[in-house]
Amino acid sequence: MTDVDATILESLRSNFLVVPEVFLHQELSMAQQETVEIDVEISALEAQMWALQEMRELSQSRCANIESLFAPIRRLPHEVLSGIFEHLVTTDAGDSDEFHFMIPLRLTHVCAYWRSLANSTPSLWSSISLRPTNQLQLRQYVPILDHFLSHSAALPLSASISLYCVSQGGYL
Structure with a gap:
């Protein structure tokens, strides 16, 4: 002080x-x-x-x-990773997962490499099952169907659309 x-x-x-x-x-x-x-x-x-x-x-x-860059998954050959992707898509989700069709789309959001690999693997996009609950949702699925159709390439597209029937209280 x-x-x-x-x-x-x-x-x-x-x-x-x-x-x-x-x-x-x-x-x-x-x-x-x-x-x-x-x-x-x-x-x-x-x-x-x-x-x-x-x-x-x-x-x-x-x-x-x-x-x-050191992650083990980066060392997998693209054929192996593509096979893993195919296994994910072909695994039966049963009725419990109505968004099973989103798996290939989710794979494209991980990184640029996965997006490129998933988009170039037609078998990921060759089958889709949709369960819209209303007409608006059905319209929203059109771009998704287009995406599946364009990426399934030469493979035939198997599409299943189950419509919800209010009077019967379930899917048709």
Whole structure:
């Protein structure tokens, strides 16, 4: 604590001004200026911290990308991976999974390599079973049917569409 601070504290405790008012105005002005300078320094440090956090996130992302290059699945030949995809699609989901037709579509959303491989494997797209519950949903399935038709290539497309019948309370 400086002598000036001690004098100010003494004035606060005694309720009497121990120093002239002009001196206190100068001290107040200097303390306010110091506060402004500290605020500027804090802002600069916060900006620097934000920039460092951005750099850290980029570095972490780069690490994750590099680590993913070591994933065992990347060493599988495309024929094996394509066979795994085909097994996923041909596995009977039964009546429990009405969205089984989405499996090939989901495979195309993993990465560019899987998208390319899935889209170039016609057997993934050669069979589809849809169960729309209303006319709107049936219309929404048209682009999906087009996608399956175009990617099944030379293979015939087997399409099953079960329509929901309200009066019978089930699918036809």
